[in-house]
Amino acid sequence: xxxxxxxxxxFLLAGMAWGGGQGEAEIVAESVPEVFTGxxxxxxxxxxxxxxxxxxxxxxxxxPTEEIMWYRDVVLKDFPGKVEIRAYATDSTNIKMxxxxxxxxxxxxxxxxxxxxxxxxxxxxxxxxxxxxxxxxDYFPSFLDLCTKDGVLYALPSSAWAATMVxxxxxxxxxxxxxILVDGKWTIDEFIAVTEAVQEMYGPKxxxxxxxxxxxxxxxxxxxxxxxxxxxxxxxxxxxxxDSPEGKAALSxxxxxxDTGIFAPGAAGLDYLKNFEAMKTGDIVACGAQPKRAQPTxxxxxxxxxxxxxxxWPTAPGVDLVPISMGPDAVxxxxxxxxxxxAAALELAxxxxxxxxxxxxxxxxxxxxxxxxxxNVLPDDVAYTQGAAMIAKHGVFDTGIGLTQYAEVRSLWxxxxxxxxxxxxxxxxxxxxxxxxxxxxxEEN
Amino acid sequence: MRKTNFTAWVFLAPALLxxxxxxxxxxxxxxxxxxxxADAISKTFVGLKNYIKVFTSPRMLNAFLNTGKFMIVVVPCxxxxxxxxxxxxxxxxxALQTGVRFAYYIPVLTAGPIVAMIWSWLMNPDGAxxxxxxxxxxxxxxxxxxxxTMCAMIVSVDMGxxxxxxxxALSTVNPELYDAAKLDxxxxxxxxxxxxxxxxxxxxxxxxxxxxxxxxxxxxxxFIMTGGGPNYGTDTVVLEIYLQAFQYGKYGYASAIGVIxxxxxxxxxxxxxxxxxxxxx
Numbered sequence: 001x002x003x004x005x006x007x008x009x010x011f012l013l014a015g016m017a018w019g020g021g022q023g024e025a026e027i028v029a030e031s032v033p034e035v036f037t038g039x040x041x042x043x044x045x046x047x048x049x050x051x052x053x054x055x056x057x058x059x060x061x062x063x064p065t066e067e068i069m070w071y072r073d074v075v076l077k078d079f080p081g082k083v084e085i086r087a088y089a090t091d092s093t094n095i096k097m098x099x100x101x102x103x104x105x106x107x108x109x110x111x112x113x114x115x116x117x118x119x120x121x122x123x124x125x126x127x128x129x130x131x132x133x134x135x136x137x138d139y140f141p142s143f144l145d146l147c148t149k150d151g152v153l154y155a156l157p158s159s160a161w162a163a164t165m166v167x168x169x170x171x172x173x174x175x176x177x178x179x180i181l182v183d184g185k186w187t188i189d190e191f192i193a194v195t196e197a198v199q200e201m202y203g204p205k206x207x208x209x210x211x212x213x214x215x216x217x218x219x220x221x222x223x224x225x226x227x228x229x230x231x232x233x234x235x236x237x238x239x240x241x242x243d244s245p246e247g248k249a250a251l252s253x254x255x256x257x258x259d260t261g262i263f264a265p266g267a268a269g270l271d272y273l274k275n276f277e278a279m280k281t282g283d284i285v286a287c288g289a290q291p292k293r294a295q296p297t298x299x300x301x302x303x304x305x306x307x308x309x310x311x312x313w314p315t316a317p318g319v320d321l322v323p324i325s326m327g328p329d330a331v332x333x334x335x336x337x338x339x340x341x342x343a344a345a346l347e348l349a350x351x352x353x354x355x356x357x358x359x360x361x362x363x364x365x366x367x368x369x370x371x372x373x374x375x376n377v378l379p380d381d382v383a384y385t386q387g388a389a390m391i392a393k394h395g396v397f398d399t400g401i402g403l404t405q406y407a408e409v410r411s412l413w414x415x416x417x418x419x420x421x422x423x424x425x426x427x428x429x430x431x432x433x434x435x436x437x438x439x440x441x442x443e444e445n
Numbered sequence: 446m447r448k449t450n451f452t453a454w455v456f457l458a459p460a461l462l463x464x465x466x467x468x469x470x471x472x473x474x475x476x477x478x479x480x481x482x483a484d485a486i487s488k489t490f491v492g493l494k495n496y497i498k499v500f501t502s503p504r505m506l507n508a509f510l511n512t513g514k515f516m517i518v519v520v521p522c523x524x525x526x527x528x529x530x531x532x533x534x535x536x537x538x539x540a541l542q543t544g545v546r547f548a549y550y551i552p553v554l555t556a557g558p559i560v561a562m563i564w565s566w567l568m569n570p571d572g573a574x575x576x577x578x579x580x581x582x583x584x585x586x587x588x589x590x591x592x593x594t595m596c597a598m599i600v601s602v603d604m605g606x607x608x609x610x611x612x613x614a615l616s617t618v619n620p621e622l623y624d625a626a627k628l629d630x631x632x633x634x635x636x637x638x639x640x641x642x643x644x645x646x647x648x649x650x651x652x653x654x655x656x657x658x659x660x661x662x663x664x665x666x667x668f669i670m671t672g673g674g675p676n677y678g679t680d681t682v683v684l685e686i687y688l689q690a691f692q693y694g695k696y697g698y699a700s701a702i703g704v705i706x707x708x709x710x711x712x713x714x715x716x717x718x719x720x721x722x723x724x725x726x
Contacts, residue, residue: 095691098485119694124486214586215672266570268675269586408693418675422587425676437504 036344039082042352043097043107045090045116079351081344088112094119094407101125106334108345111352114146114157114330115401115410121147121154122404127333127342129153129349142395143370146402147330156353159367159374160328163220164387165313166289168279170306175201184311184386188229188253191314195262195285208262208285210278211254212270213417216410220325220399221275221288223417225313226250228322228397235400240409240438243431249316251427255420268418279308286311291387292366310383312390323397324390328370329361409438479700488697495701504677505685505702509709511592512661512681516713518596519660523603524653528645530604531611532637546609553605561669564598568670585671588678595666595679603659607652614648615641654717661710682706 076083086107088096093116100106101120110117120126131139131153143157172178175197180190195208212222227234230250233241241247257263264270264284278287280300287293294310313322331352333345358369363377366384368391378384400406416434419425425433479495481488499505527549534545552560567573568584575581584594622640631639642649664683667673673680673688682702690699 092691094694098691098694101485214674265581266583266586269570269583269671405693411688411692414672415674415676422675424588 034340036081036338036340038341039084040109040341040345040348041084041086041107042076042348043086043088043110043112045088045093045112076351079348081348083348101334108336108341109331109333109348109352111158111331112329114155114328115406117155117330117332118147118402118404118406120334121330121332122149123152123154125334126154127335127346129156129333129346138371138373140370140372143328146328147332148402149404155330155332156349157370158329158331158353159358159361159365159369160326161290161365161367162387162391163225163288163325163327164291164294164390165225165286165311166279166291166293166308167286167311168282168284168306169309171198171202171206171282171285181309181311186311186314188314188316191286192257192262198285199261202283204261206283206285207264208257210264210270210275210284210287211258211267211417211421212272212275213267213414213421214269214271215414216407219410219413220327221272223254223413224325224397224399225288225322226254228324228394229313229319230316231319233398235398235403238403238442240435240442243435248427248431251417251420251431253316255427258421267421279306282306290366291383294383294386310386310390312394321394323395325397325399326368326391327399327401403442405441405444408441412437412441475700476704478697479704481697482695483697483700484694491697495698496705498698499701499705504680505682507677508680508682508685509706511677511679512663512683514592515596515599515663515681516657516660519599519603519663520653520656522596522600523607523656523660524649526600527604527607527652528611528642528649531608531615532641534608535612535615542612546612549608550605552602557602557665558669560598560602561666564594564666565670568594586675588675591671591675591678595670598666598670599660599663603656607656610648610652611645614645618644650718654714657713657717658710661706661713 093112097106097110097120106125110120114121131144139157143160144153147153147155147157167181169178169181172181172194175194177194177197180186180194186194191208195206198206198208211226224234227242227247227250230246230253232244232246232250234247235241254263258265258267275287276289276293277300278284279289279293279297282299282301282303291310294308296305297308298305315322331349333342333349336342336345355369355371355373358371358374359377361367362369362374366378366381366387368388369375369377376385376388400409403409412434416425416430419430419433420427478488480490480492482491482494483489530545530549534542537545565585569575570581570583570586574584583590585591618641622644623636626636626640662683664681664687667679667681667684668687671679673684683706686699686702686706689695689702
């Protein structure tokens with residue numbers, strides 16, 4: 001009996017090993033009808049309002065407005081096909097998606113923030129998309145570039161948030177420096193002068209800025225803006241280029257600002273959530289934020305309200321334009337091997353990326369469109385209109401969001417910043433490490 | 446005899462099957478995957494490339510070093526401090542003993558992520574600890590403060606179960622040994638040193654082994670509290686396995702890390718078991 005059992009065990013293990021050792025699953029085109037009549041699966045990020053809207057669970061929204069209800073009612077209402085929504089939790093989207101792909105159960109269409117979606121928006125997973133001439137002329141080229149790899153478009157961009165600078169106008173004016181805010185532009189020296197005036201009035205615990213380096217969520221809102229202030233780029237044409245004189249100058253300046261008390265201390269432990277709350281403490285001159293943060297803000301201690309307004313990022317000498325970091329959503333199609341299904345999925349993707357959806361997202365979320373036909377949806381919103389003008393003037397900062405290895409390379413940035421702020425590495429050493437490790441990752445694939 | 450063996454195998458079969466499917470098979474597959482460059486849908490055989498990368502990556506070597514540091518600092522603390530506490534607690538009246546057990550066991554009952562988030566809040570620059578200390582210390586935003594903070598947290602969380610086990614072991618010591626010792630005029634310290642500790646040494650050795658394996662796998666607290674930072678200061682091997690596999694989709698590389706790590710921990714465990722023997726004489 002023991003021998004029989006042992007033999008069974010060996011056969012079982014061998015069978016598992018053989019079965020598990022099979023290579024790539026073959027995708028065989030099936031014999032399918034010309035028109036797909038089944039149910040398409042639309043994958044969305046769970047925290048995305050799309051999921052709430054499309055499933056009707058508007059409880060996620062604190063104060064559903066008429067616009068939100070309109071948005072919910074139009075997203076998929078008139079789509080001429082059956083669609084099942086599959087929501088992916090924000091923090092584990094990649095894990096769940098990888099598991100679904102491995103099991104051959106990926107969604108037909110996937111809508112998400114491009115930073116998560118671009119891992120799959122490439123030749124291995126995605127169906128190439130060909131734009132009509134009208135679409136080609138309508139999309140802003142910079143957004144299309146983010147979704148293009150080796151000259152092929154793999155996703156349709158949607159609306160994007162933008163990281164401008166928001167300042168505490170009340171604090172600045174009380175320090176007698178309100179004149180600097182008049183035209184929305186200032187220089188690095190003016191930023192320092194404002195901060196010093198505030199500190200002279202209120203003490204050294206008031207800071208010009210709270211840089212943060214404790215996670216990847218904050219790079220847009222913090223360091224990238226300052227890189228742009230010095231004319232530095234992080235990426236250029238898919239290559240890491242931070243090791244330029246401008247990059248070193250930007251990071252050295254940030255370190256100096258922390259050492260001299262202009263920047264708040266402890267950057268290595270601060271994350272972007274704290275940045276969003278920065279205005280509410282009332283002791284910070286400026287923070288990186290979306291234009292929608294430029295509004296009256298109640299102080300966290302209940303002592304009053306401050307007026308937060310939008311400014312351009314300060315410029316170093318010789319720098320005119322500071323590109324704005326932007327984070328677009330996008331929609332892509334997973335390969336299924338079924339041409340009729342893929343055709344139907346493309347129709348759904350185009351439907352999701354249509355101007356009406358972008359218009360609604362821009363209007364409610366104060367995001368910015370990737371299609372020119374959408375235009376300025378909030379002409380009466382001063383901060384939004386200013387933000388749109390800034391983007392048009394300064395352009396878009398290349399954050400690497402279009403790279404397939406974006407998540408992995410991006411994760412190298414916080415340790416680089418932390419090492420600089422903590423003094424564990426010099427600026428040159430930190431940049432060298434980032435460039436070396438990042439380039440290795442980019443060249444691996 | 447044959448019927449007995451057959452019956453035994455029948456009863457063992459379900460558990461054995463479960464063990465094979467959910468433990469042995471994943472281990473074998475992981476070893477196989479370590480020789481491939483694998484993502485969600487495909488894999489390419491790369492031989493020893495992943496293993497070479499583990500040994501030549503400064504980031505991985507740093508993770509191994511940090512894991513070793515955690516083990517050197519935390520394991521003796523979570524193995525021996527509870528012994529001291531258990532020996533004191535065991536001498537207390539029963540009601541107080543229950544209180545000691547309850548107080549130290551609460552962190553064990555609390556979910557790890559909750560504990561991590563509470564500690565993050567406490568160690569915040571504007572948190573309760575700095576309020577008590579009276580100055581702004583960046584416990585989690587500087588090295589080596591982040592490392593020591595995490596060590597203190599793991600020790601405080603991990604002691605509870607060990608104290609319970611030690612107190613149970615103390616109850617098994619033959620009381621007649623203490624009576625004889627008292628008759629011979631032994632002091633309390635001599636009783637503890639010559640009777641109590643040798644009697645429960647097998648339990649201590651076992652807990653040391655368990656903690657060695659457990660602490661070597663620390664990842665959740667660094668993941669939640671510091672992300673492995675600042676500047677990789679609290680990055681550990683298992684955290685790297687998680688990041689490489691589930692954040693970057695490098696399943697083959699993550700598997701190679703896992704295989705090497707398993708071998709390291711197994712060697713340590715064998716050494717520890719061989720040289721850490723106990724028994725009352």
